Amino acid sequence: MTDIKRRQMLQMLGAVPAVAAFTWTREEAVAAAEQAGEARRQAAASNQPYTPRFFTAHEMATITALADLILPKDDRSVSASETGTTEFIDYLISEQTDRQTAIRGGLAWLDAECLGRFNKAFVDCSDAERRAVADDIAWPKRARPEMSQGVRFFNTMRDLVATGFWSSREGVADLGYMGNRMTVWNGAPENVLQKLGVSYD
Amino acid sequence: MQIIRSPKVYDVCIVGSGAGGGTVAKVLTEAGADVVMVESGPMWNEATDSAMLEWNYESPTRGWSSEKPFGAFDGCIGGWDIGGEPYTVGTGAWRWFRARMLGGRTHHWGRISLRFGPDDFRRKSIDGLGEDWPITYDDIRPYYDKVDQFVGVFGTNHASETGLHNEPDGIFLPPPKPRAHELLIKKACDGLHIPVVPSRLSILTRPLNGRAACHYCGQCGRGCATHSNFSSVSVMLPPALASGKLTIIPNAMAREVTTGADGLATGVSYVNKADRTEHQVRARIVVLAASCCESARLLLNSKSTRFPDGLANSSGVVGHYLTDSTGLSVSGIIPALMETPRYNADGVGGMHLYVPWWGDNKALGFPRGYHIELGGGFGMPGYGFGGGIQNYPYSRGGGYGADLKAEYRRYYGASVSFSGRGEQVAREDCYCEIDPNVVDEWGIPVLRFHHTWSDHERLQAKHMQETFRSIIDAMGGTPTSTMPGPEADYGLAAGGVIIHEAGAVRMGSDPKTSVLNAHSQAHDVKNVFVADGGPFASQADKNITWTIMALAWRASEYMTDERRKGNL
Structure with a gap:
């Protein structure tokens, strides 16, 4: 049995010595992290479809539509809803109970606005109709005063969708974040230094 | 129901397992003492319990946590609010951060490992405020050297080059680029005559004492599975345990220090949090290393006929002269950083450069300084990414769609931040005491805090704000906030928010105005010592952990000597 497997077994059994009786080498830590990550991915893949914890099916559909309006698919990456953003927002708000009323209410505000203008809910609106409403609440400085509640709600949704998308595997790749791995630090590369007009000399 | 008493009498009982307690355990067990350690939280070990290398998308909340203020993957169990363990506030404001785990708050800090300088031990002699320490830099310097060499810290000696004589040289590993x-x-700072030098962090850039060198994943805060940064669990406790002389009692919430008819401490009583049973452990020496406020609380709660105001408190000073670092941050968006080619900027889990205090307080209108912690780079995207983009300088002001998506990319890595951490002048009227009406879930009376800032700190905060904004301006950028005014203390965080609290059990030469002598030993009770931030007679413009450990090491050697001489 390899040392790593032995440790994992001990850990599962709750029998790992409480304080470092052994020290991980870099290679062991890499291997253990990879194994643990793979185990988590497999566990996630085998899960049942996500069951909403707080929002209704209609609310989930509205959040999905908003997420893809805010961060749509483009030539670099998929749309926000394809990265688990809707599920993230539901899970988060199920825990952040003090925000539940504001967000549920914001979704209701959006539907009321769409019903008033187009006689249908946001999810049933055409793309042009959705944009017409969004244009009135997505730009805080130019929005009309009577849209202030909608502006506040859209700011909240923009932030939630940004976390959902950019912290996803796809979002991380899109941004080009290259870290969270074991590496050797030799400073910033030359093209970065040149762009900023700095050097190590 | 009865009190379960340990049959064994240990040489030493340490309350707390963090920077101070861990250091005392290492030094005393290696000197041959039989040590028992009472820890209020569970056992914990970076090698098996750290979330190192996990991704935020592996968390259903993308790293947000309702329980951990620094995120779901943070390596510190605890926070400012702990269920069942309240505290109250009288005058002013205070937030009390507590860690409840083996290793304590060494799991929560930036590993910023700064020695106090010669001036920091004699501020009253310099500006007439606060109190001098009963020791000088030369008294503690050998212990800083020991801590440098045993724990490991990177940095450079720059006192002669910068002229900053109050930033002492140390024994450093090479700093990262x-x-x-x-x-x-x-x-930008060069042009403003603000010194920017390699930071001093207790992260190994070379292997040291059997520990592997840093692998630059940038996630020190989650706990390092290769023990390449400092925590008490990674560094101090292994040699203590290897000696076979250390017994750790986890989940043990200390209730009070017990005393005998001779007025000396006999041990510590505690509640086993797992089954709520009451215990007493006996020892010849008691070392409180529970964090400065928790140690003050223990002394104040250790009341008896002989010690009606609490143990070691004939001066009435226990709880007083409580300080925290001053703190505020300013961020800015720097257009020159937009569209920078990506690279892995993680480095060590903290800044590679920082700004030590450079000002001349005599010319500034406020008495004490601050250092600046630098932030920025391409961090791991997580909860809160790009929040409030509609308010960013140079942004289109909101919107949605493909243009917005491109805007987030442009801002990634384009912000920098400056966090000031400065010295508060210690005052008697900043203090904690026992709340007469409130107990925690273990029935232990809780602390009531009184803490306010004075103009000494407010004017220092104003200087921070103006300085940080001038640096952002010199970089061609724009701050993301407007400068708060005097009505908001120029943005100063409430006491306790910076989590550098010190004092409350201060040392001094005069037993009428201090609790401990120069060896961290209680004036009133010779077998009680304090080995956390409590003994500090003053703060400094430096993080306190390195000084906690140097003082604890020094106190431990004193205990050993006194035992050998038969005085303890």
Whole structure:
């Protein structure tokens, strides 16, 4: 049995010595992290479809539509809803109970606005109709005063969708974040230094 | 129901397992003492319990946590609010951060490992405020050297080059090269005559004492599975345990220090949090290393006919002269950083460069200084990413769609931040006491805090704000906030928010105005010592952990000597 497997077994059994009786080498830590990550991915893949914890099916559909309006698919990456953003927002708000009323209410505000203008809910609106409403609440400085509640709600949704998308595997790749791995630090590369007009000399 | 008493009498009982308690355990067990350690939280070990290398998308909340203020993957169990363990506030404001785990708050800090300088031990002699320490820099310097060599810290000696004589040289591992944005900050600061030098962090850039060198994943805060940064669990406790002389009692919430008819401490009583049973452990020496406020609380709660105001408190000073670092941050968006080619900027889990205090307080109108912690770079995207983009300088002001998506990319890595951490002048009227009406879930009376800032700190905060904004301006950028005014204390965080609290059990030469002598030993009770932030007679413009450990090491050697001489 390899040392790593032995440790994992001990850990599962709750029998790992409480304080470092052994020290991980870099290679062991890499291997253990990879194994643990793979185990988590497999566990996630085998899960049942996500069951909403707080929002209704209609609310989930509205959040999905908003997420893809805010961060749509483009030539670099998929749309926000394809990265688990809707599920993230539901899970988060199920825990952040003090925000539940504001967000549920914001979704209701959006539907009321769409019903008033187009006689249908946001999810049933055409793309042009959705944009017409969004244009009135997505730009805080130019929005009309009577849209202030909608502006506040859209700011909240923009932030939630940004976390959902950019912290996803796809979002991380899109941004080009290259870290969270074991590496050797030799400073910033030359093209970065040149762009900023700095050097190590 | 009865009190379960340990049959064994240990040489030493330490309350707390963090920087101070861990150091005392290492030094005393290696000297041959039989040590028992009472820890209020569970056992914990970086090698098996750390979330190192996990991704935020592996968390259903993308790293947000309702329980951990620094995120779901943070390596510190605890926070400012702990269920069942309240505290109250009288005058002013205070937030009390507590860690409840083996290793304590060494799991929560930036590993910023700064020695106090010669001036920091004699501030009253310099400006007439606060109190001098009963020791000098030369008294503690050998212990800083020991801590440097045993724990490991990177940095450079720059006192002669910068002329900053109050930033003492140390025994340093080589520092990592600066990140690109840090070089850009340095360039701007050079023009403003603000010194930017390699930071001093207890992260190994070379293998040391059997521990592997840093692998630059940038996630020190989650706990390092290769023990390449400092925590008490990674560094101090292994040799103590290897000696076979250390017994750790986890989940043990200390209730009070017990005393005998001779007025000496006999041990510590505690509640086993797992089954709520009451215990007493006996020892010849008691070392409180529970964090400065928790140690003050223990002394104040250790009341008896002989010690009606609490143990070691004939001066009435226990709880007083409580300080925290001053703190505020300013961020800015720097257009020159937009569209920078990506690279892995993680580096060590903290800044590679920082700014030690450079000002001349005599010319500034406020008595004490601050250092600046630098932030920026391409961090791991997580909860809160790009929040409030509609308010960013140079942004289109909101919107949605493909243009917005491109805007987030443009801002990634384009912000820098400056966090000031400065010295509060210690005052008697900043203090904690026992709340007469409130107990925690273990029935232990809780602390009531009184803490306010004075103009000494407010004017220092104003200087921070103006300085940080001038650096952002010199970089061609724009701050993301407007400068708060005097009505908001120029943005000063409430006491306790910076989590550098010190004092409350201060040392001094005069037993009428101090609790401990120069060896961290209680004036009133010779077998009680304090080995956390409690003994500090003053803060400094430096993080306190390195001084906690040097003082604890020094106190431990004193205990050993006194035992050998038969005085303890």
